[in-house]
Amino acid sequence: MTLEVDNVTSGYVKEVSILRDVNVVAKEGALTGIIGPNGAGKSTLLKTIYGYLRPTQGDVLHHGKSIKGLKPDQMLGQGIAHLIQGHSVFPAMTVEENLELGGWIIKHDRTALDRALAEVYEHYPILKNKRRMVAGAMSGGEQRTLEIARLTMTQPRTILIDEPSVGLMPKLVDTVYEEIVKLKELGYTILIVDQKVHKAVDVADYIYVLRLGQNSHHGPKEEFVDTIEDIIKEWI
């Protein structure tokens, strides 16, 4: 059990809880998908895990250790990376500078940083070719590749992915999901939230359905293949 959300209640202001008693477990090396209608609290859940919001009740555990109350900038140090919604490259910096900043927490260890850089270039040859280019000048798909590659610089154990398909044209969505599957094959534990339910169910090993800030269904993907359409209909 890599990442464990244990009975968490959370929200943006004290009086209003968006999530109530939510339980989610992301198993090691698996891709766990969180789906649900608009306003189900999916993004709030990721924000709570990553320390933007502090749970008012319950706990968040990573490899058995509580990460509740840590700030977002301390999470990567705990081995949790986060791909935020929308574009997140540093557009006026070169590809290599972007990647080096991905290794910010290991910046004092130049050999480790160089090794990480070499590994990324091996997995993503396109980035090696364009390493001197400013990231903002690359195509949208290449920028997403850079964002994903940048997450792996410190070899975190768990990666949270928030709405990877938002604002992308359909062709790019496929590319992004290919990259995400590749991350899983590299052994990362992944927790993903996406509006594009079919896409998420497609790649996930285990699914959680949230509704109105609470757990609704959960189970291995196989259990959802047949019922997913019914579940989506329920939302409408």
Added chain:
Amino acid sequence: MEFSIFVQLIVLGLVRGSMYALMGVGLSLIFGIMEIVNFAHGELFMIGCYIMYFVAAMLGLPFPVGILASGIGLLIVGVILEKGLISTLRKKAGREWLMDSFVLTIGLMVIFQNLALIIFGAVQRGIPNLVYGQMVIGDVVFIYDHMVILSFALLTVGLLWYFVKYTSMGKAIRATSQHSEAAQTLGIDVSRMYSIAFGIGAALAGIAGALLITLFPANPNAGMGPVLKSFVVVILGGLGNIKGAIAAGIFVGLLEAFAVFFLAGGWQNVIVFSIVIAVLVFKPAGLFAPAGERP
């Protein structure tokens, strides 16, 4: 035009321009990362003047010590202001942040000016020169003070450029200004970057104040002229664009030097502000913003 006059104007323009660049870069750095317009930038300049006066005139120490003291002093003042007031307000204000930051920095401006008035009085405290004398090559006059101003300003801007471009801290500051949320997820403590950037911006204003003490004697309103010019530089260079601010600073300096020579005094302001209005209307990203790229 005689060649020697042309060279002389270039020299004078570079001296002015290097100062404008120094002030503008600080303002631009602060805006770029925090998106606040620091109306109190001129008062940081003014504090720099007073520190210089205290160190060089009252203590009688060599002027480079005064420049260094102003830089370090304002760095500390900047970090304290950011940590104590600005970041506190940012946490409380949320979306109203822009307006609140205006009120805050305008308030700081008023407070600093009046504090200076109460403590030091409405007296000008200047130093006649940092290095006395001048040198004539051909028909071109090089006033030593001007050379000191030019070389220290270029050195400071150069050091800043190196810091921002090549050091890991500088890269983290640029990353924070381009995408603070992404920077945070990579483990960068963005509130620390805000403090450092504000401190450096303040230090640049302080160094400018120290260098210009022979031209702008320390007094409670010493910063009001220079801050106006730094806003011009920031608008022409593009808000938050450091490279642009350096180029725009030099550009405005040269423009003014030539305008003063060819037209009656005072016209340089008309020309410069006309250009500012034209830029705001036709090229609001600034004259020096690379196409399609954020600063």
